[in-house]
Amino acid sequence: MFALYNSNITMIYSSELIKGTLKTIVLKLLSDNNRMYGYEITQKVKELTGDKIQITEGALYPTLHALESDGLLSVETEFIGKRVRKYYSLSTSGKQKSQEKISELADFMNTMKYLLDIKTA
């Protein structure tokens, strides 16, 4: 099940665009999904964006740790066979923060789309 824009063209965004949006993406996915683990998040984002947004592990794991130490996420460690898996879910304050960040980013996207479309001449 896919939902892609320009799925024929594989255009991976230049990385600097992702900056500043990663936390919000993570919070959004967790607000929709109740609980997810790190690797799952990277795959979900790839899937939902048709490979356009690829979250690197070097970015994701520190971000998850930061959100956790801010009290926005709680963690449950589980073992799948011998392999560790860490499930993250939103805390109460995480749910609050999640809504705020999503609203802010959505608003920002509208403003940016307006800025990009406008002819100021």
Add this chain to the structure above:
Amino acid sequence: MFALYNSNITMIYSSELIKGTLKTIVLKLLSDNNRMYGYEITQKVKELTGDKIQITEGALYPTLHALESDGLLSVETEFIGKRVRKYYSLSTSGKQKSQEKISELADFMNTMKYLLDIKTA
């Protein structure tokens, strides 16, 4: 002449959102306006976004210098009385690059809006 979203609420975006979009914003304004100087760009962005996006000088001037040294912008220095003013305009390769960056950012915005709206449940 204004065009604001939520003009009653002054919500300045948390700064990290701007990251990675500044070059594109500058290129976009220059593709619409033929030539502009630095201070003018900061004011135009403020005006167009209803104060939501405020470009700091510490970010803008280094960006203009970088775009210039990449050959994307050309400069003309003028004096208004005794005060210096540096007008920037797109070079030929700058016009090309401008279109590319605008397309990429517009596409990214669509993808992000999709990501934010979706219910993955």
Add this chain to the structure above:
DNA sequence: CAACAATGCATAACATTCTTATGTATGTTT
């Protein structure tokens, strides 16, 4: 079954790109 790819976590060195602070100078308004 051996090799390779995928799953799953983690951290460190480095790069990029902002913010904040500071500096210099001229022009305008109260």
Add this chain to the structure above:
DNA sequence: AAACATACATAAGAATGTTATGCATTGTTG
């Protein structure tokens, strides 16, 4: 004359990514 706006510039520091590396387990394929 003080304050604010215009107009440029740069440097120290913070934030947040990439790239590289490491380790271990599980699934797939020739």
